[in-house]
Amino acid sequence: MHDASRDIGDAELLALLRQGGREAYRLAMRRYNRLLYRAARSLLTDEAQAEQAVVDAWLHAFAALPAMRGEFPLSTWLLRIVIDGCRRQQRPARLPVLQPAESADVHAGR
Numbered sequence: 001m002h003d004a005s006r007d008i009g010d011a012e013l014l015a016l017l018r019q020g021g022r023e024a025y026r027l028a029m030r031r032y033n034r035l036l037y038r039a040a041r042s043l044l045t046d047e048a049q050a051e052q053a054v055v056d057a058w059l060h061a062f063a064a065l066p067a068m069r070g071e072f073p074l075s076t077w078l079l080r081i082v083i084d085g086c087r088r089q090q091r092p093a094r095l096p097v098l099q100p101a102e103s104a105d106v107h108a109g110r
Contacts, residue, residue, distance in 0.1 A: 010074040018065050029058065032075055036082045043086040053089060057082035 008016070008027065016024035036057055040050040061068075061081050068077060 011070060014065075014068065014070055014074055017062070025062070028074070032078050035075060036078055039079055040082050040086050043083065044089060049089060050086075053082055053085045056085050060085070 013024060013028060013031075017028060033054065036054045037050060040053040040057075041047070044050045044053060057078065061078055064081075
């Protein structure tokens with residue numbers, strides 16, 4: 001049995017995704033999900049975090065479709081999104097910057 005969806009190239013798939021068709025989203029996910037998960041899993045030790053990173057990457061990618069210029073393969077663009085997301089997860093949480101307290105004279109009304 002021949003799967004016609006395999007004949008669709010990145011440019012055509014990108015055009016279909018931009019049109020918002022559900023089948024295009026399914027095809028993209030079927031085509032690239034394993035690749036994205038493997039990349040996320042190689043960067044994150046926790047399986048659940050890797051799965052969440054892939055979900056987050058898909059959401060980010062679908063929202064960013066209008067800005068995607070199409071100069072690189074779709075797989076490269078998606079991998080960049082998932083890798084960037086994984087790296088953000090790996091960064092330690094930033095603590096707020098505390099400002100030095102004003103001198104006691106100012107608070108005492110002097």
